[in-house]
Amino acid sequence: MASTLRCPCGERIEGVDDDELVEKTQAHLAAEHPGRDYTRDEILTMAAFG
Numbered sequence: 001m002a003s004t005l006r007c008p009c010g011e012r013i014e015g016v017d018d019d020e021l022v023e024k025t026q027a028h029l030a031a032e033h034p035g036r037d038y039t040r041d042e043i044l045t046m047a048a049f050g
């Protein structure tokens with residue numbers, strides 16, 4: 001099941017599964033929001049509420 005997360009900056013991040021979503025979100029954070037670092041649990045929690 002695909003997972004989606006909307007970053008607070010407005011970017012929509014999609015993964016084919018949780019693993020890919022976490023990977024893409026962490027890559028987005030590293031590229032666009034240096035200094036912000038979310039754990040896997042935090043990312044999946046945001047995806048659940050996103």
Ligand SMILES: [Zn+2]
Nearest residue numbers: 007009011032
């Ligand atoms: Zn962002």
